[in-house]
Amino acid sequence: MTRLILVSGKGGVGKSSLAAGLALAHQRAGARVLGIDVAGTGGLAAHLGLTRLEFKPVEVKPGLDALTVDRAKALIEYLQVQVGLPGLATLGPAARFFDALASTAPGVREVVTLGKVIWEVLQRRYDIVVGDCPPTGQVTGLLRAPRTVAELVPAGRIRHQADLMSEVLDSSEQSELVLVTLPEELPTLETEETLEVLAKEKLIGSTMVVTNRVLPPLDTESKGTGVVAEAASMHRSLYRRQQQWLQRLPPRKTFPYLFGLLTESEVAARLSDEWGE
Template identity: 35%
Template sequence: MRPAPDLLARRLLFFTGKGGVGKSTVAAATALLAAERGQRVLVVEADDKGNLPRHFEAAPVGFQPREVYPGVHVMAMRTEDSLKEYLRLNLRVPVLSRLGPLARALEFVATAAPGVKEILTVGKVCWEVRESIEGRADWDLVVVDAAATGHIIGQLDAPRGIKELVSVGMVRQQTDWMVELLSDPAITALNVVATPEEMPVQETIELVERAKAELAVPLGLVLVNRVLPELFTRPDEETFEALREPEATKILDEQAGPGATSVLEAARLAVSLRRTRVAYLSELREAVELPLVYLPYLFVRDQGVRVTKMVAEELGQELGL
């Protein structure tokens, strides 16, 4: 078993994954775990589809961070706000309102030019990390609910892309420190959330390969979410099979009603589901040379802070915290 690195010792953790696998749940759980260990955490929602505060039973947030749980602040990435903040800090424009037409023009650029939206996202994230390293912001950890697997390379590679495009002047200076911060394994890690299913495993394998080839950002963990528990042992399975014999089902039907044989079908389904998922897990383990962390399927109906806490607890155990 490859040891899990000390995830919470970094300052900047990105989480990606195929949509729906539990990326936001795991990002929220990581933040909660860190907060319960005394860290001050900023969670940045950088996935358009997200509603991260839901995982803390809080109302949606804007660009200004808001505390949604003791020690956990959440902000939603808005590229226009990020641009305005950048201009205010760097151009020292005295009256923000005077910026009107310029900001509108730049907003157009921000949404139209490739890489600009991404640089405003990752730039803001890096800026918060740098501010906290230099003691001007309070965060011990910045957790990013980042773009899904299909878009994460573009999101994280924006500073380097722009750096290569513009080789001189202010822009170059503005991206150099970002690239440095993003590529430092003591500071940053890109983590991938997956489930033991065909497509999420495929996308994870492909993403890890691409990230290694194309990104300077160090990879952290693969978090396999919704792993089914082993409900039954081999002898249990043999008992189930014996109970499926005609003489046995006849007695079961008579004694316990027709539902009894459906329970046997369900048990068989649970066994075969788990078995196919185990096969995907082995495929993932073989293809990806990263530490794997397993998070169980939680059989609960709600999606609030209780689930986040349960996932955080499992994560803490897996990380040996």
């Protein structure tokens, strides 16, 4: 069985870096991993040290492939391969028609995007599929898509495909959503709201909260002088504030604040070490 791990969180909390770190950690542990840029922001590529990803999987390193969901290509693959309409290419107007449908009829875009992710899970070519997802504001809509389609489409092959997707998402052994947050006000509140929606609508098998950029305690009472004192006092007040938010929403796992790192791939490499622990 291929496991699906989706990563989301409020904008700016470090979703892509943690998704890339998670994919790298599993790869190092010997799993065959596929990373998918579901959000289409390019963040995953940057954190894997690539300039861009394609719709076709590329090898990042042995055991780790990655791809991005290009909507137009995903739609054609969805209709031809997943739904099973051979010879769609000869139906030129139909392809255009469905592209228009995808941008107008609600839920289609999401079903096509999520469909690609779950299709890869069902192919069992990898042990783990890691999806770098849109922010929390949109991820509930994404996860809801198979149900939206099921409500609107009473029968037919698209309906069948949507039901297959729900099956994978609903399984707590197979599917997990990692919600990344920061020990700050807005990310904490938004994560709490998202958890509520996820629980109420049972949108995914299991959920895990992780908190990013957590500062270490300062193991001394002394104050120091000059610049030393300035840095210590700043650190202490930031640390105190973070602890309040950590207590309000206790995470399953915390990731440290990374000091002085310049590039996205450096950040992802460090975070993969943390995931490994």
